Amino acid sequence: MDFLKKFFSSSGSKSRAKERLQIVLIHDRADISPEMLDNLRQDMIAVITRYMDIDTSKIEMDFDRADRSVAFVANIPVIRIKRGVAAAREGERG
Amino acid sequence: MDSRVIVITSGKGGVGKTTTTSNLSVALARGGHRVVAVDADIGLRNLDVVMGLENRVVYNFIDVLEGNCRLNQALVRDKRVDNLFLLPAAQTRTKDAVSSEQMEELCNLLRQEFEYILIDSPAGIESGFRNAAVGADEALVIATPEVPAVRDADRIIGLLESMGKAPIRLIVNRLRAQMVRDGEMLDVSDVLDILAIELIGVVPEDDSVVKSANRGEPLTFSDVSPAALAFQRIAMRLTGKEVPFPKLDEENGRGLFAGIRKLFGMKN
Numbered sequence: 058m059d060f061l062k063k064f065f066s067s068s069g070s071k072s073r074a075k076e077r078l079q080i081v082l083i084h085d086r087a088d089i090s091p092e093m094l095d096n097l098r099q100d101m102i103a104v105i106t107r108y109m110d111i112d113t114s115k116i117e118m119d120f121d122r123a124d125r126s127v128a129f130v131a132n133i134p135v136i137r138i139k140r141g142v143a144a145a146r147e148g149e150r151g
Numbered sequence: 152m153d154s155r156v157i158v159i160t161s162g163k164g165g166v167g168k169t170t171t172t173s174n175l176s177v178a179l180a181r182g183g184h185r186v187v188a189v190d191a192d193i194g195l196r197n198l199d200v201v202m203g204l205e206n207r208v209v210y211n212f213i214d215v216l217e218g219n220c221r222l223n224q225a226l227v228r229d230k231r232v233d234n235l236f237l238l239p240a241a242q243t244r245t246k247d248a249v250s251s252e253q254m255e256e257l258c259n260l261l262r263q264e265f266e267y268i269l270i271d272s273p274a275g276i277e278s279g280f281r282n283a284a285v286g287a288d289e290a291l292v293i294a295t296p297e298v299p300a301v302r303d304a305d306r307i308i309g310l311l312e313s314m315g316k317a318p319i320r321l322i323v324n325r326l327r328a329q330m331v332r333d334g335e336m337l338d339v340s341d342v343l344d345i346l347a348i349e350l351i352g353v354v355p356e357d358d359s360v361v362k363s364a365n366r367g368e369p370l371t372f373s374d375v376s377p378a379a380l381a382f383q384r385i386a387m388r389l390t391g392k393e394v395p396f397p398k399l400d401e402e403n404g405r406g407l408f409a410g411i412r413k414l415f416g417m418k419n
Contacts (some may be wrong), residue, residue, distance in 0.1 A: 069334035070334075071335055074297070074298050075337060078337075086305070
């Protein structure tokens, strides 16, 4: 299969090199300091708690590397959605 | 004197820092500038042999910092061209022999004597690199068009930015035009896409580089090989001259110059 891929692909190993570099560098550059990650965490909590109660002790955040992309994945357990948030926001806009 | 301290660095080893430092130093001196090439690779010095000055090294910059000699005694004058000096590293010491304050002090001392102070950095991102960069105003980052070299260059660029160096400019070294045409090597534009810094030059893969290091004669003394011409162009761009970037084929000596040399029966 790889052999066929190589045979029929329009570009050589260069495009693989570029793709791999782009992905590895997202990961390298995402190697952010614990302080920055903590700030991000606090900011996210502040925004999300406007809409719902969450279990802040169980938040998991990490960079997830798939084959062709890097995702920032946050797992945030929800305790309760606040009632009337959507209505309140509608009211603000109006 | 209006001095510029420029650190030549790469992160990854073996991509051409010393070759670049020696060739740019010679080219700048031949252009009439007063130049010192500083070997900051304590314990693994090589700039002296690449420049062919190893037999004339007596003192090194640590001797200067420790007061064992005066700066003038440690500087090795290159007799082949006016205004070119080498300041060697100590071979029998370790990287911890100097502090960053001392390196800044050394750079300030050199600023009083020289127009261009080119510092050949050791590989890596540890104290050796930091000491080489600490006294510099600007930086040249060398990368070959390969995944590990580009990755390490990215890391080094981040560190140089955090140290406030500017401008930070890129040299793509050892480019093989045929492989680029075949789609089997990253092109300059790919490397620039990824690293997103200013390009100051592209040096083609060239056997003359090995030969010149064997002889201890930097190419920019007289050679007309593709790599020599590339280094001359980079030196001119460093001084602020606008020099167009040749097309890939010309960089690799297949263009106009190769045609001329063929005409005169010179070896490619």
